[in-house]
Amino acid sequence: xxxxxxxxxxxxxxxxxxxxxxxxxxxxxxxxxxxxxxxxxxxxxxxxxxxxxxxxxxxxxxxxxxxxxxxxxxxxxxxxxxxxxxxxxxxxxxxxxxxxxxxxxxxxxxxxxxxxxxxxxxxxxxxxxxxxxxxxxxxxxxxxxxxxxxxxxxxxxxxxxxxxxxxxxxxxxxx
Numbered sequence: 718x719x720x721x722x723x724x725x726x727x728x729x730x731x732x733x734x735x736x737x738x739x740x741x742x743x744x745x746x747x748x749x750x751x752x753x754x755x756x757x758x759x760x761x762x763x764x765x766x767x768x769x770x771x772x773x774x775x776x777x778x779x780x781x782x783x784x785x786x787x788x789x790x791x792x793x794x795x796x797x798x799x800x801x802x803x804x805x806x807x808x809x810x811x812x813x814x815x816x817x818x819x820x821x822x823x824x825x826x827x828x829x830x831x832x833x834x835x836x837x838x839x840x841x842x843x844x845x846x847x848x849x850x851x852x853x854x855x856x857x858x859x860x861x862x863x864x865x866x867x868x869x870x871x872x873x874x875x876x877x878x879x880x881x882x883x884x885x886x887x888x889x890x891x892x
Contacts, residue, residue: 743810744824744845744858750813753847757804760797768794807847814845822866822891824858829890830866833874838889843867 745753768790775787814824822828822843829840842855843866849857856863865877866888873888 741810742812743807743847744814745807745811745847746825746844747813749845749848750808750811753804753808753811757801757808760801760804764797768797820870820891822869822888826866827890827892828866828888830886831889833885833887840890841866 771790772787772794775781775784775790778784778786781787824843824845826843827840828843829838831838840854841862842853843858843863844855846857846859848855849860858864858867862877865875869875869888869891871888871891874885875888876883876885878884
């Protein structure tokens with residue numbers, strides 16, 4: 718992984734609550750960082766080679782102005798280069814988060830909340846914006862709910878703006 722040695726200093730960083738919301742850092746879990754690094758390596762090596770082979774084949778078919786295979790390969794090349802730029806940008810501003818040992822909600826925390834007056838509980842992982850995915854119960858620390866949870870502790874009650882208006886929730890657990 719010598720290709721990505723410039724990213725080594727971004728590992729094992731525990732951000733403070735004041736820097737989490739204000740800086741331009743892209744906070745990532747170690748797993749997401751590794752996933753993006755692997756994808757970048759694949760795109761720069763294997764994918765570029767595959768596209769070069771497709772372009773070479775398409776050029777061999779003759780007239781490029783009426784060559785659908787060539788046009789498709791060029792579009793794929795452009796999309797691949799765009800993805801490479803996006804990943805490089807994400808990684809260039811990346812900090813790998815480690816959950817702090819405090820009892821308050823921070824990046825990397827798993828938080829269980831309960832709407833006041835209801836029995837149903839919901840557990841979310843607080844992640845950086847690049848990893849947010851509601852189907853996986855991962856919410857960004859910059860989302861309205863994520864921002865409302867930051868620095869709260871087990872037992873705290875907080876108000877959160879929902880489509881039905883402000884609602885009160887209780888933090889049942891923080892891990």
